[in-house]
Amino acid sequence: MDFLFSLEDSGLGQLVSSSIWGYPIFLSFHALGMGIVVGISVMFALRILGLAYAVPVTAIAPYWRLAIAGFTVNLISGTALLFGSASSLAFNWAFQSKIAMLIVSLFLTHRMVKVCIKQSETVSRNDKILAILALSSWTLTLIFGRLIGYIF
Template identity: 50%
Template sequence: METLFWLEDSFIGTTVSSTMWGYPIVLSLHAIGMATMVGIAMMLTIRVLGFAPNIPVTAMTPYWHVAVGGFVLNLLSGTALFLGGASELFFNWAFRAKLVLVVLGLMLTWRLVRICIARSDDVSLAHRRLAGVAMATWIAAIISGRLIGYLA
């Protein structure tokens, strides 16, 4: 607990939790990063699931770099949000579930991106299943994130 209180008392932690604009600005950045990362991940999964078959799967590859930028923004803003309430968030099961789901979503999406990078437009049933699981994981991560404020 001492470490958690120390994190909350850090410059970033107090800026997020104790200033008028700290929390809204960081939360807004977190939403922008999420929209970018998850939006692109969803575009990829929807394409692999069969939507817009005229667009080659390989055409999705360049978007991954933008998604990584969104993830970095989320990582930084999410860390700042955590520092603002570390002693509560550390014990919040919805927060822990979100972290696990985000890591899983990243791993599953990276596997889909590797299919695109492989320069193959052949999408198998296994790829479609992977896309479905990735999509469900991102949706569950978003829901878990929303539940953080309501559940302990």
């Protein structure tokens, strides 16, 4: 607990929790980063599932770099938000579930990127199952993220 309180007492923790602009600014960046990484992940999944079939699967692989940039923004802003209320978030089951689902979602998305990078334009049944799992895990990640503010 002392470590969690020290995070909250840090300059960043105080900026997020005590200033009028800190929390809204970091939350806005968190939403933007999330929109980028989740949006691109959904784009990969939908293409693997057959949507926009005129676009080659391999043509969307370069968007992964943009998704990584969005995740970087998300990681930095999410860390700042964590510093603002570390002592309560550490024991919040919705936060813990969000982080667990985020790890699963990133893993599944990375696997989808590998499908899009390979030189073959064929998409197997397993690839489609992967895409459905990724869409489901991102959905759960977002739901748990929204629940954080309502679970104490």
